[in-house]
Amino acid sequence: MTSAAYLAHAGQKVLLFEKNMECGGLVNSFTRDGFHFDSGVRALEDAGIIFAMLKDLDIQLEVVKSPVSLGIENEILHIENLESLSKYRELLIKLFPDCEGEIEELVKIIRKIMKHMDVLYGIENPVFKDLKRHRAFIFKKLLPWLPKFIFTVGKINRMNIPVEEYLKTFVKNPSLRDIISQHFFKNTPTFFALSYFSLYLDYFYPKGGVAKLPEALKNKIIESGGEIKTETKIIKVIADKCLVKDQNNFIYQYDNLIWAADLKTLYKITETEGLLPKIKTIFEESKNKMLKNRGGDSVFSLFLEVDEPLESFRKIANGHFFYTPSKLGLGETHRGELNHLLTNFEKVEKDQILAWLDKFTRLNTYEISIPGLKDPELVPPCKTGIIISFLAEYDLFNKIQKAGWLDEFISELENRVLSVISDSVYPMLKDKIIARFSFTPLSIEHRVGSSEGAITGWAFQKSMPVINKIQNSDHSVLTPLPSIFQAGQWAYSPAGVPMSILTGKLAADKALKKIRKFKNS
Numbered sequence: 001m002t003s004a005a006y007l008a009h010a011g012q013k014v015l016l017f018e019k020n021m022e023c024g025g026l027v028n029s030f031t032r033d034g035f036h037f038d039s040g041v042r043a044l045e046d047a048g049i050i051f052a053m054l055k056d057l058d059i060q061l062e063v064v065k066s067p068v069s070l071g072i073e074n075e076i077l078h079i080e081n082l083e084s085l086s087k088y089r090e091l092l093i094k095l096f097p098d099c100e101g102e103i104e105e106l107v108k109i110i111r112k113i114m115k116h117m118d119v120l121y122g123i124e125n126p127v128f129k130d131l132k133r134h135r136a137f138i139f140k141k142l143l144p145w146l147p148k149f150i151f152t153v154g155k156i157n158r159m160n161i162p163v164e165e166y167l168k169t170f171v172k173n174p175s176l177r178d179i180i181s182q183h184f185f186k187n188t189p190t191f192f193a194l195s196y197f198s199l200y201l202d203y204f205y206p207k208g209g210v211a212k213l214p215e216a217l218k219n220k221i222i223e224s225g226g227e228i229k230t231e232t233k234i235i236k237v238i239a240d241k242c243l244v245k246d247q248n249n250f251i252y253q254y255d256n257l258i259w260a261a262d263l264k265t266l267y268k269i270t271e272t273e274g275l276l277p278k279i280k281t282i283f284e285e286s287k288n289k290m291l292k293n294r295g296g297d298s299v300f301s302l303f304l305e306v307d308e309p310l311e312s313f314r315k316i317a318n319g320h321f322f323y324t325p326s327k328l329g330l331g332e333t334h335r336g337e338l339n340h341l342l343t344n345f346e347k348v349e350k351d352q353i354l355a356w357l358d359k360f361t362r363l364n365t366y367e368i369s370i371p372g373l374k375d376p377e378l379v380p381p382c383k384t385g386i387i388i389s390f391l392a393e394y395d396l397f398n399k400i401q402k403a404g405w406l407d408e409f410i411s412e413l414e415n416r417v418l419s420v421i422s423d424s425v426y427p428m429l430k431d432k433i434i435a436r437f438s439f440t441p442l443s444i445e446h447r448v449g450s451s452e453g454a455i456t457g458w459a460f461q462k463s464m465p466v467i468n469k470i471q472n473s474d475h476s477v478l479t480p481l482p483s484i485f486q487a488g489q490w491a492y493s494p495a496g497v498p499m500s501i502l503t504g505k506l507a508a509d510k511a512l513k514k515i516r517k518f519k520n521s
C-alpha cells in the first residue's frame with residue numbers, strides 16, 4: 001500500500017491487487033457484536049518511519065499513545081518513560097534475588113541499546129524526505145546524524161547473534177533467561193530483542209483501531225488516481241511477458257511489478273521461460289534459497305467478548321500488556337519437548353499433547369490487548385473486548401488438523417488459556433465471557449497467504465535468503481527478475497510494520513528511478 005500510494009502520488013498509473021475483501025493484511029481490524037478487535041498487529045511502533053511516511057504523503061491519522069505494562073506473577077510494571085527501566089530492574093531482582101549481578105548487567109546492556117535506538121530513530125527516516133526540497137534537513141539533521149548512524153550500525157551488527165545464545169554468556173539462571181526472552185521469536189537477533197524497552201515506549205494506536213492506517217493509505221491511493229482491485233488473487237507471474245494472472249484467469253500487463261506478499265509464493269508462481277539464461281540461473285538459485293527457508297514463528301490469538309466494564313481491567317494493567325503467569329519460564333517446553341512431539345507425531349497419544357499443552361499454557365508469556373482501553377468507543381457500554389495471544393508453532397496446528405482433531409485442540413487450548421489468565425491476573429474473567437473465538441497459525445496462512453503462518457517474515461536462520469543488514473536495506477527490494485521489485489515483511493529481516501513500510505517506499509523509489517531513466521534514454 002505504501003508503494004502504491006507513493007507511485008500514484010507521483011502520477012503513475014497504479015493497480016493494486018488484494019486477495020481479500022479488505023486491504024491491510026496483518027494490519028487490520030474487525031467488529032463483532034459491537035466489539036472492535038485488531039486481527040493482526042495490536043498497536044504500531046513509529047520507528048522514525050510511520051509518522052514520516054504519513055507526513056510526507058500528507059495523510060492525517062488521529063492517534064493516541066499505547067502504553068505498555070509488563071507483568072510477571074503478581075508483579076506488574078507500567079512502562080511510562082526511560083526511568084521505568086530501573087523499576088524493571090527492581091521487579092526482576094524481587095523475583096530473582098539471587099541473580100542481582102546478572103540483572104544489573106542486563107539492564108546495563110538494555111540501556112546501551114536504548115542509546116543506539118535513539119540514534120537509529122533519532123531523525124525522521126531520510127527515505128521519506130524529499131531532500132531537494134528540504135535542504136535545511138540535510139545540513140542541520142542528516143549530515144550531523146550520519147557519522148553517529150554509521151558508528152551505531154557497526155555496534156548493532158556485532159549484536160546479531162540469537163538472543164538466547166547471547167543471554168547464556170552472562171545469565172546463568174535459565175528461568176531468568178526465559179522471562180527476559182521467551183516472548184521473542186526463536187533466534188531473534190540480540191539487538192532487535194533487547195531493544196524492546198525502547199519499542200514499548202514507541203507504541204501508538206490509531207483512534208478507531210489499527211485498520212485506520214491501511215484505510216488512510218487506501219484513501220490516498222484512490223485520491224491520487226490509483227486503482228484497487230480487492231478479492232483478486234494473483235496466481236501466476238509470467239515474467240518474460242510482464243503479465244500477471246488472477247484466480248479468474250484475467251491477465252494484466254505491467255511495466256513494473258512490486259510484489260508485497262509472501263516471497264516463496266512469488267518464486268513458485270513465476271514463469272521465466274523466455275528470459276535470458278543468466279537471469280534464469282540467478283532466479284533458480286534465489287528460488288532454492290527461498291524454498292529452503294521457513295517463515296518465522298506464528299501466533300495464536302484468542303478473542304473474548306466480556307461482560308465487565310473497562311474500568312475493572314484498567315485498574316490492573318494498560319491496554320497493551322505482556323504477562324507471564326509463572327516465573328519458572330518455558331525452558332524446553334516450546335523447543336526440545338515440542339520438537340520431540342512433532343518428530344514422533346504418529347506415535348504420540350492425544351493425552352500426551354494435552355499434557356504438554358497444560359505446561360505450555362501455564363509457563364508461557366501472553367500479549368494481552370484491550371482495544372477499549374486505548375479508545376473507549378471500541379466497545380459497547382460496560383463491556384470489554386480482549387485479545388490474548390502468544391507465539392505458536394505452525395507445524396503443531398498443521399499436524400493436528402491433518403490428524404482430524406483441530407477444533408477439539410483449539411477448544412482445549414482456549415480453555416487452558418482462560419483458566420491460566422483468570423486464575424492469575426484477571427480473576428473477574430471467569431464467569432463473564434459472552435463469546436469467544438480464535439485465530440490459529442493456519443488462519444493466518446489462509447488469510448494473508450503467509451508461509452507457515454509467519455507474522456514477521458523469515459525465521460531467523462543462519463543463512464537468510466534476503467538482506468539483513470541495515471546499511472544494505474536499499475538493495476532489499478531488488479529481485480533477479482527484470483521489472484519486478486519486492487517489498488514488505490519478506491523483503492528484509494528482521495521485519496515488522498515499519499520495515500514493511502520502508503521497503504514499500506524503497507521499492508516505489510526504485511521503480512520511479514527506472515521509469516525516469518527509461519524516459520530520458
Ligand SMILES: Cc1cc2nc3c(=O)[nH]c(=O)nc-3n(C[C@H](O)[C@H](O)[C@H](O)COP(=O)(O)OP(=O)(O)OC[C@H]3O[C@@H](n4cnc5c(N)ncnc54)[C@H](O)[C@@H]3O)c2cc1C
Nearest residue numbers: 018019025026040041233234261448449488489496497500
Ligand atoms: C498478532 C500480531 C502481532 C504483531 N505485532 C507486531 C509488532 O508489535 N510490531 C511490528 O512491527 N509488527 C508486528 N506484527 C507483524 C506485522 O503486522 C507484519 O509484519 C506486517 O504487517 C506485514 O506487512 P506486509 O504488508 O509485508 O504483509 P501482509 O500484512 O501479509 O500483507 C500482504 C497482503 O498481500 C495479500 N496477498 C497475499 N498474497 C496475495 C496474492 N497472491 N494476490 C493478491 N494479494 C495477496 C494479503 O492478503 C495481504 O493483504 C504483528 C503481527 C501479528 C499478526
